[in-house]
Amino acid sequence: MTEQSAVLARPPLPDDGDLDLLLLIRHFELALLDLFGQGLLAGTTHTCLGQEYVPVSLRPLLGADDFVFSNHRGHGHYLARFEDPAGLLAEIMGREGAVCRGVGGSQHVYRDRYMSTGVQGESLPVATGVALHLKHTSPGALACAFIGDGTWGEGAVYEALNIASLWRLPLLVVVENNGIAQSTPTACQMAGTVAARAEAFGARHHRVGTTDIGVIRDELAPLVSEVRLENRPLVVEFATHRLGPHSKGDDTRPHDAVREAEAHDWYRRYAQSDADRFARADEIQRDRMAAIVREVSARPLSRWEPCG
């Protein structure tokens, strides 16, 4: 019932900055799918359509001293941290100005204290080591790792949570539980719950059931502060929805499941709450992204010398 009421509610539009960022990420991802459709992108990509509000809501809760680990579905995480669509698009297109010269591509990006990797569960032990470093060198800073519901199949997650809790490390685990791991529904790949898993390690758990950015921040702000002050790991589980395919063109979900995901789309609901303001903001970000695509596509190819 709460899910249903969340669907029906028309929350007030977020502040301009948040709305712009949400829409930028949305149009970035749509632009990627469009470029793939035109055959202008090679390789693969995993869009975060429907999940954009997760990193946007966390943005003011994370500081420059915090280390963020992202995963294969990380464009929104990157854009929420740096607001650098041109650099990320250049990375994905292998163009000059790419964040990592086109070597890493969509899912291997490293900039300042932000790093994404493409292997499930790999980042959590590394984030634990970073959290240990931060605890010793910059108290108050934390390591944040984005994972999905499917990531809980990996043993490394449990090894890391155990150590983080045992050694009292400032680790924030953000679980984007979108109910599906590639093509496998969560119910077919996970016994028990994320909450019980966190509890088993003595880690605090909080479930976020809304897409309302203001509510999310109010709920999480004190909990994230506790991670910093008490050095206790926290698992935040977003009940979220993946609108698009796992990567591109590989969506085998039944029509109803896709429709159900779409019913939770913040974009659709915000569009209805303040139609004029939303439409203006939407158009600006769509045009901005289209200009970025044109500009980056015209750049020369990135250059890199293989090193051993």
Next chain:
Amino acid sequence: MRVAENLNAALHGVLEADPTAYVIGEDILDPYGGAFKITKGLSSRFPGRVLGTPISEAGITGLAAGLALCGDAAIVEIMFGDFVALAFDQIVNFAAKSCTMYGSRVPMRMVVRCPTGGGRGYGPTHSQSLQKHFIGVPGLSVYEMSPLHDNRAVMSAMLASGEPSVFFEDKVLYTRRMYDVPDPFHSDLIPAGDTGPGVARVFLDDPEEADCVIIAPGGMVDRVTRAMRALLLDHEITCCLYVPSRLYPFDLFDSGAQDVGAGRLVPALRRARAVLVVEEGTAGGTWGSEVAHRIHRLMWRDLRRPVAQVNSLGSVIPAAAHLESAVLVGESTIYDAVLEALRD
């Protein structure tokens, strides 16, 4: 000084010299001091930077990579090298990749120590030499402990390289003495480039005038030199043994300068009547195959015969002593292989 004491001193030295250095592993705290006592005394002297961990090889190797990513130095002890298989993803897909896959070099000062090899009756999952699985990984160096290389220099070189390293330590060496070469042989150390611990040699009088050149990692030194002595006494065959500290990338070949690496090796190889590569790893896809291939490419026309490879059998390593010794390379395996290689 025993090899174990030398290695222990090396770890003390790293922690003492570098306040950002950590040693991490299972059961490494005092008073236990590690399954092989290599970390003895460390946790008492450097509490907070010597961390006893849960049984989580992937977790602690990733943890070390996280510290390294932040600029710290991290040394992980894998209790038995066999268990490094559990950390393969963190080493190959994270630590090694991180050096280069983000478009510019990211220094990772990180060493994964692996007590390795058989000869102690521990059976199939506690006796392997898994070096070959780590050969040829871009961004990853493979080293092997040797009684002819000061572990303090080796440890410094691994950390200074800024790349993750896997350090294989033949367990049998721990109780041996450093620089212990049987009479009448001598040993020296030739440089292998700008950095790194160099390549050790064991020879009779003139290292470049041997009947046979043997290339082997540190764990084989004891067995090879005993075989060399028996071959000299029984058949007046002279051998020169080359022992690289870094197995990969190849210190043996990577410099063409005359007084280092290949510059020293090539003339000796050219004069030798036989060349052997000896290692304890089981047959198939080995480090030695890669060494042999390099030598063949380097000087095929100058060799009198192809490089001979000496491995353990392609088998699991049994627990019972009589079965284990039938599988592993021993002194007599090497002795026989040299005679066979020299047979015209």
